[in-house]
Amino acid sequence: MTTKNVRAHAYDILERVRDGAYSHLLVNDVIEKQRLSAEDAGLLTELVYGVLKQRPALDFYMTPFLKQKPSALDRRIQTILQLSLYQMAFLDRIPNRAAIHEGVNLAKANGRKGLSGMVNGVLRNADRKGLPDPETIQDEWRRKEVQTGHPVWLLQLWANMFGKETAFEAAYCNLKKAPVTLRTNTLQQSREALQEILNEEGVATSFGKLAPEALITASGQPAKTEAFASGRFSIQDEASMLCARALDPKPGMQVLDACAAPGGKALHLMEWMQDEGFVTASDLHATKLPLIHEQAERLGLTSFALLPRDARQLSNDFAEGAFDRVLVDAPCSGLGVIRRKPEIKAYPDSSHLKEFPPLQEEILHEAAKLVKPGGRLVYSTCTLNSEENEAVVKKFLHEAPGWKLEEDLAEKLGLQADAKKRTMAGAVTILPQDAGSDGFFIASLFKE
Numbered sequence: 537m538t539t540k541n542v543r544a545h546a547y548d549i550l551e552r553v554r555d556g557a558y559s560h561l562l563v564n565d566v567i568e569k570q571r572l573s574a575e576d577a578g579l580l581t582e583l584v585y586g587v588l589k590q591r592p593a594l595d596f597y598m599t600p601f602l603k604q605k606p607s608a609l610d611r612r613i614q615t616i617l618q619l620s621l622y623q624m625a626f627l628d629r630i631p632n633r634a635a636i637h638e639g640v641n642l643a644k645a646n647g648r649k650g651l652s653g654m655v656n657g658v659l660r661n662a663d664r665k666g667l668p669d670p671e672t673i674q675d676e677w678r679r680k681e682v683q684t685g686h687p688v689w690l691l692q693l694w695a696n697m698f699g700k701e702t703a704f705e706a707a708y709c710n711l712k713k714a715p716v717t718l719r720t721n722t723l724q725q726s727r728e729a730l731q732e733i734l735n736e737e738g739v740a741t742s743f744g745k746l747a748p749e750a751l752i753t754a755s756g757q758p759a760k761t762e763a764f765a766s767g768r769f770s771i772q773d774e775a776s777m778l779c780a781r782a783l784d785p786k787p788g789m790q791v792l793d794a795c796a797a798p799g800g801k802a803l804h805l806m807e808w809m810q811d812e813g814f815v816t817a818s819d820l821h822a823t824k825l826p827l828i829h830e831q832a833e834r835l836g837l838t839s840f841a842l843l844p845r846d847a848r849q850l851s852n853d854f855a856e857g858a859f860d861r862v863l864v865d866a867p868c869s870g871l872g873v874i875r876r877k878p879e880i881k882a883y884p885d886s887s888h889l890k891e892f893p894p895l896q897e898e899i900l901h902e903a904a905k906l907v908k909p910g911g912r913l914v915y916s917t918c919t920l921n922s923e924e925n926e927a928v929v930k931k932f933l934h935e936a937p938g939w940k941l942e943e944d945l946a947e948k949l950g951l952q953a954d955a956k957k958r959t960m961a962g963a964v965t966i967l968p969q970d971a972g973s974d975g976f977f978i979a980s981l982f983k984e
């Protein structure tokens with residue numbers, strides 16, 4: 537495949553993401569179906585994620601060379617300019633003239649022949665006169681929007697929660713590449729033994745900082761190893777590994793994962809319990825459940841059942857107090873996983889965030905009914921939004937008598953003071969800058 541074709545694929549993906557598709561699924565799909573070489577796959581990933589991460593900067597760069605605002609451009613032309621400017625501003629290995637030439641060709645190929653002259657003019661001007669410097673932006677929020685690629689509404693949301701400096705730090709961190717983190721299947725070997733096995737297969741790793749079962753990939757392709765095929769590990773973010781630790785189910789227990797797909801935590805819970813006991817992995821979307829079955833087979837795990845259910849109606853299936861442990865890893869806005877899914881920050885304002893708390897509250901109440909007296913309920917999200925995290929838990933505690941937060945959660949998880957200080961007692965908030973994991977929230981509840 538030529539670099540030119542890789543750009544055309546990147547453009548198609550970016551346009552489809554603007555229509556609501558998920559970048560990581562499309563990128564993986566093109567890499568697989570087109571059988572891209574490692575080099576082409578790297579370039580495609582870089583172009584798609586780079587543009588999605590840096591959109592505010594790319595629009596800022598094109599502005600001096602346009603007659604209208606970037607948002608008023610023909611949408612396809614805006615995407616083509618973003619893609620070309622990304623190569624010019626961020627990729628040293630691509631000469632500007634190649635980026636310009638291919639940008640013009642993309643405009644022609646996508647039915648924008650009449651506008652290809654405009655693309656040519658903007659890009660040539662940018663090349664000749666140089667790109668504007670974000671440091672010259674007077675307003676601090678707008679400047680940070682351009683520098684971090686995060687919209688002002690999101691920076692302000694985080695500044696209200698964590699303070700301005702911490703919020704900016706999280707946003708800068710999201711510009712980095714997310715690590716590929718591996719969860720040792722401790723039923724097969726220790727983390728140290730897995731590290732050696734992977735080393736022999738050409739995958740170098742270091743120990744994770746948050747979870748004792750985590751390895752961080754330094755080089756190589758872990759998903760292509762024999763060790764992966766034979767179930768020695770899974771790929772899972774490190775912060776999300778802490779859910780099993782927080783829930784801490786013992787072998788032989790009855791456990792419910794109420795929002796289980798695609799299954800990372802449910803499978804971890806089975807490993808945690810030595811595959812003894814029973815994990816009911818339930819999810820609203822039946823189509824997502826077979827993947828859990830497939831992964832369980834790979835990992836050699838058998839102690840589970842899959843259940844396609846709306847978590848708001850689980851008490852139709854189970855008696856009150858049927859489970860020793862219940863995990864609610866709730867559907868959320870995903871503001872902690874922006875590095876992996878940068879389109880998450882593309883909303884023009886925060887109004888879409890309002891849809892989540894009512895659903896989260898309902899699921900939490902229903903799940904709580906199913907916990908045995910003396911049992912434990914863990915509520916987690918991969919978002920950094922107090923309305924979906926602390927506020928949901930506080931409202932639940934207010935409405936559900938007898939429930940309390942486990943105040944020593946941060947200590948139990950072995951976390952630094954920061955994770956605890958940022959939120960209420962009995963919960964932790966992990967930011968991407970803490971240990972390189974995703975942003976994550978966990979609260980652990982028990983009923984007296």
Ligand SMILES: C[S@@+](CC[C@H](N)C(=O)[O-])C[C@H]1O[C@@H](n2cnc3c(N)ncnc32)[C@H](O)[C@@H]1O
Pocket residue numbers: 794795796797798799800801802818819820821824845846847848865866867868918
């Ligand atoms: C954050 S993801 C769960 C990730 C999963 N725990 C893991 O570790 O792989 C949230 C899940 O909730 C599911 N979901 C959304 N609404 C739901 C509902 N009303 N009842 C049950 N599951 C729901 C989604 O399908 C999604 O798979």
